[in-house]
Amino acid sequence: MSIPMAVxxxxxxxxxxxxxxxxxxxxxxxxxxxxxxxxxxxxxxxTAKRCTRRPATAAEAGRVVAARDWASQFFPSRAACLEMSLAAFMASALHGKAVDWCIGCRFDPCESHAWVEADTQPVGEPNTPDRPFHVTLRI
Incomplete structure (x- = not known):
């Protein structure tokens, strides 16, 4: 009998x-x-956002986020939400498509977070409707 691991x-x-x-x-x-x-x-x-040709769809943004997640497994440095969201933002811009880079916070408990959005929806983020993040900066 095998036991499922949390991997x-x-x-x-x-x-x-x-x-x-x-x-x-x-x-x-x-x-x-x-x-x-x-x-x-x-x-x-x-500047990167101004150079993009068109907004990214949710599927295109999801593809960029999936590629970023794949690359992060081999990255030897710190890769927290700020670096990861900026990487997805830059990768999308390099593809010529624009996503929104958001930095925000929520209260109770107090925490900050950074993420990308396409079609006004967070991409690659867990859904927490009871404690949403409030956008402080959107590019």
């Missing part, structure tokens, strides 16, 4: 082009968060 299931490997973009975006996002001042990171995010 996350392996996800399918994204297409090769998505993997390269996700690795580059995760490296860029981590470098920006750790080295650059926040105002520089925000200015770069504004």
């Amino acid at each position: 996350p299931a392996r996800t399918a490997r994204p297409p090769l082009s998505d993997r390269f973009v996700a690795i580059a975006a995760l490296a860029l996002a981590t470098t920006l968060v750790q080295v650059a001042p926040l105002r520089v990171t925000l200015a770069l995010a504004h």
